[in-house]
Amino acid sequence: MMDEHLPAARVSDDTHPRPQMARARWTDLSGPWGFAFDDEDRGVRDGWPRASMPFDRSIIVPFPPESRASGIGDTSFHGVLWYRRSIGQEDLAEAGHTEGNSLLLHFGAVDYEADVWADGLHLAHHEGGHTPFTVELPPIGTGGASTVVVRVRDDPEDLAQPRGKQDWQPEPHAVWYDRTSGIWQTVWLESVPPLHLTHVAWRPDAAAARVHMDAELSRRPRPGTQLRVRLSCDGTPLAEGTAVCAPGTARTALTLDVDALRNGQDLDRYLWCPEHPVLIDAEVALVPPGGAAASDAIASYFGFRSVGTDRGRFLLxxxxxxxxxxxxxxxxxxxxxxxxxxxxxxxxxxxxxxxxxxxxxxxxxxxxxxxxxxxxxxxxxxxxxxxxxxxxxxxxxxxxxxxxxxxxxxxxxxxxxxxxxxxxxxxxxxxxxxxxxxxxxxxxxxxxxxxxxxxxxxxxxxxxxxxxxxxxxxxxxxxxxxxxxxxxxxxxxxxxxxxxxxxxxxxxxxxxxxxxxxxxxxxxxxxxxxxxxxxxxxxxxxxxxxxxxxxxxxxxxxxxxxxxxxxxxxxxxxxxxxxxxxxxxxxxxxxxxxxxxxxxxxxxxxxxxxxxxxxxxxxx
The missing domain is CATH 3.20.20.80 (Glycosidases)
Structure with a gap:
């Protein structure tokens, strides 16, 4: 049995920023951050990533500075934005941080180019205003804190930049709207073991009563490290399985122990559709060789459904x-x-x-x-x-x-x-x-x-x-x-x-x-x-x-x-x-x-x- 290695059965916190990869402990860093416009783009040259003085304004993250909810409400053109926040012992405690773990700082979306520093050390660059990225913070000692600084470049007139309905003119025109620059989705902190899951993907096959799972790992695992998975639906166990982890990845396929899926007579009970959105809960754990406890554990979920076309119709x-x-x-x-x-x-x-x-x-x-x-x-x-x-x-x-x-x-x-x-x-x-x-x-x-x-x-x-x-x-x-x-x-x-x-x-x-x-x-x-x-x-x-x-x-x-x-x-x-x-x-x-x-x-x-x-x- 795998009970001692696996997390609670389902995502119970509906506010989790990444619901298909939810850990038991995390902390939301939304709220006031130091903020500054940098219209002359001089911040890097003048040492803003290392400076200890506060920025001249405060912004409510994760609302863009163009919005009223941010406390800024400035819709005019500003190409470079700066953010600053201190991460201290209270944040670490809420994230469940322990010595030896890695601290992951997750950004849900930052529009458009982001650079991240911690205590003056450049950690990451990300391009893309609608997709997430993660930064590993340097260790923070007992009683200490770390100052995170984020520089965002978002050229409002750059038409080669994926921007959707964000206007490139000063005022909204036709079908385009005011811009959404900078941090606009949740920033959150997690404490994880050095070997941890970084992504989990599910590919169900209802006809075969199977689901294929691909997991990505933070680093090469020790030989014998296992990935253990348990599936259930409304508390009813459906399948358990184990895979041996390869360098950087782990893959497994589980056949569900359900008569309805094997013989098809009651298949609809387990198929996802708008009228009956059934979800399969998944518990996933990384277990080191001979380990008595999981090195990492997440709760996830997926749905059995297929899409296709035939004879001029959409098929679900x-x-x-x-x-x-x-x-x-x-x-x-x-x-x-x-x-x-x-x-x-x-x-x-x-x-x-x-x-x-x-x-x-x-x-x-x-x-x-x-x-x-x-x-x-x-x-x-x-x-x-x-x-x-x-x-x-x-x-x-x-x-x-x-x-x-x-x-x-x-x-x-x-x-x-x-x-x-x-x-x-x-x-x-x-x-x-x-x-x-x-x-x-x-x-x-x-x-x-x-x-x-x-x-x-x-x-x-x-x-x-x-x-x-x-x-x-x-x-x-x-x-x-x-x-x-x-x-x-x-x-x-x-x-x-x-x-x-x-x-x-x-x-x-x-x-x-x-x-x-x-x-x-x-x-x-x-x-x-x-x-x-x-x-x-x-x-x-x-x-x-x-x-x-x-x-x-x-x-x-x-x-x-x-x-x-x-x-x-x-x-x-x-x-x-x-x-x-x-x-x-x-x-x-x-x-x-x-x-x-x-x-x-x-x-x-x-x-x-x-x-x-x-x-x-x-x-x-």
């Missing part, structure tokens, strides 16, 4: 599952891309589910892992999308693909994620239909993503021109419901444009003949539609369609959703958008997440309980 667990999605910007008025707190992330997922959506297309953002945790637990499918660059070249390509690989590595075990989206609307590859090099980048990103994760769908360029793609997705803001029916109502209607120019005026497929043949056979998803704005009440507010009253909004939504529910030529759709976001007033809710129409009436419209257009032609 080998069955057709219509995509009923909403576009989510993940932006809050007071805190920008940073969530106001951990509870807000759960509330966001719950709101999407309460509205009747089964899927969220997270737009131009790598979402906080705790959002994905609640999507896993509450049953929300997610499309994960890489924040775009806005110019094409070798520098932007390197940055984009490096950060995209880090994002996939971070998130590839979340059952909620069913699709990867490396590009949106040809942003960063604006001439892909004509430029062979841009087409090659689109093609390379698709195949790179498939090579890293062959278990999910990959959408090569959401909404616009596609090379090879596992879904054929279109953006169409036609707000006449009869026109939507005419374009997408049947497979026959769809066939009139699918091999030429799409209703949005773009070529549908621009790849090789083989890529085009494959892509044009894939399910069609209307992955942006709607964009209806309730009569704007401030200058610059807009939507793709305007209505003047709540009653008009409700009728217009009833007509639009009634139309797409009748479009047999679609495998699904994604409505724009969940919330009002700065100047975009086309949300189903306002910026504070208050529905513009009573939630029960909105849900009835979204799920199709309302009557469709009474005078629409019958497309059969």
């Amino acid at each position: 667990n080998d069955r057709p599952h219509p995509i009923r999605a909403v576009l989510s910007q993940g932006f809050w008025p007071r805190s920008h891309l940073a969530a106001p707190d951990a509870d807000a992330l759960r509330a966001e997922v719950q709101l999407i589910r309460d509205l009747g959506f089964t899927t969220a297309r997270i737009h131009q953002k790598i979402e906080d892992p705790r959002f994905l945790y609640w999507a896993d637990r509450l049953g929300l499918m997610v499309w994960e999308e890489m924040p775009s660059v806005y110019e094409f070249g070798a520098r932007s390509t390197r940055r984009l693909l490096d950060e995209w690989q880090e994002a996939i590595h971070r998130d590839d075990s979340h059952p909620c994620i069913v699709a990867w989206v490396p590009f949106n609307e040809s942003w960063g590859v604006q001439h892909v239909a004509m430029d062979g090099a841009q087409k090659d980048l689109l093609r390379a990103a698709y195949h790179l993503t498939r090579s890293l994760d062959p278990t999910r769908l990959v959408i090569s360029n959401d909404g616009w021109e596609h090379t090879g793609s596992d879904l054929l997705t279109l953006h169409d803001y036609e707000n006449d419901p009869r026109s939507l029916l005419a374009c997408y109502g049947t497979f026959e209607a769809r066939a009139r444009w699918i091999r030429g120019i799409a209703p949005n005026g773009r070529r549908v497929a621009v790849g090789t003949p083989e890529e085009q043949a494959s892509t044009l056979e894939q399910p069609v998803v209307l992955s942006e539609f709607g964009g209806v704005s309730l009569h704007p009440d401030h200058d610059g507010a807009w939507g793709y369609s305007l209505v003047g009253s709540v009653d008009e909004l409700e009728q217009h939504l009833r007509d639009l959703f009634g139309a797409v529910h009748r479009c047999a030529g679609l495998a699904g759709w994604c409505f724009t958008q969940l919330t009002d976001t700065q100047q975009e007033t086309n949300g189903l809710t306002d910026a504070d997440r208050v529905p513009k129409i009573p939630l029960d009436r909105l849900r009835a419209i979204i799920v199709g309980e309302e009557h469709p257009l009474s005078d629409a032609p019958d497309f059969g």
Whole structure:
């Protein structure tokens, strides 16, 4: 038995910044940090990493300085930011630190380039504004403290930098918003043995009642070191296994001791889906040769589910599952891309589910892992999308693909994620239909993503021109419901444009003949539609369609959703958008997440309980 080596069965702390790799002890370093702008970029030259004097301002981490929640609230251009915090004995005690352990300082996301010092010693450099990195701190003696300094470079006008919806102009314009610079996800401290787990990835195979696990280790283990794993579901043991650790890694495959999975007669009880989001709890421990106690132990989880396509339909667990999605910007008025707190992330997922959506297309953002945790637990499918660059070249390509690989590595075990989206609307590859090099980048990103994760769908360029793609997705803001029916109502209607120019005026497929043949056979998803704005009440507010009253909004939504529910030529759709976001007033809710129409009436419209257009032609 392995009880003495393994941690508690499930992630009990819903605020853990990395829920699929949760240790029993950690401490959140959110709160006041010293802060300074460095518009002249003189801090390194003047010795700021070593100086003991405090910076001239204080900021509330993890809120970006552009946001009001940070206590700064300055949205003007600042290219270089500095942070400072002392880590003392109270922090070490909360992290459970003991002599001989390593102190890990984790950064959830810092936009865009970060350098980290401790007591003047440079420890790390990281590039990429949406992905995590970890720094090992030097030992801190009994009664001592360590001063951590972080320099962030985030050029607001650099269009070769993955930035998503962050504006490169001084004021938000069109569909772009105020920036989110610097630290914008949790910073936390852990104390771990020198040999510890650095990453765990799960790849379930429901058909074989097996799960494959890959673990990455901090260093080469001693011969005979074992990785021990135990799986359970709602307290019922499912499997135990042991693997011998190789240099830097450990791999194992466990077959679940469950009749329902072996013979398939009651398989649905253990499959993850929005209607029944079953999760398998995992306990993982590293045990040294002859060790009586684990050198490291984490709690994790995964879900059994599969995704695919067939005959024009999206498949979940080998069955057709219509995509009923909403576009989510993940932006809050007071805190920008940073969530106001951990509870807000759960509330966001719950709101999407309460509205009747089964899927969220997270737009131009790598979402906080705790959002994905609640999507896993509450049953929300997610499309994960890489924040775009806005110019094409070798520098932007390197940055984009490096950060995209880090994002996939971070998130590839979340059952909620069913699709990867490396590009949106040809942003960063604006001439892909004509430029062979841009087409090659689109093609390379698709195949790179498939090579890293062959278990999910990959959408090569959401909404616009596609090379090879596992879904054929279109953006169409036609707000006449009869026109939507005419374009997408049947497979026959769809066939009139699918091999030429799409209703949005773009070529549908621009790849090789083989890529085009494959892509044009894939399910069609209307992955942006709607964009209806309730009569704007401030200058610059807009939507793709305007209505003047709540009653008009409700009728217009009833007509639009009634139309797409009748479009047999679609495998699904994604409505724009969940919330009002700065100047975009086309949300189903306002910026504070208050529905513009009573939630029960909105849900009835979204799920199709309302009557469709009474005078629409019958497309059969």
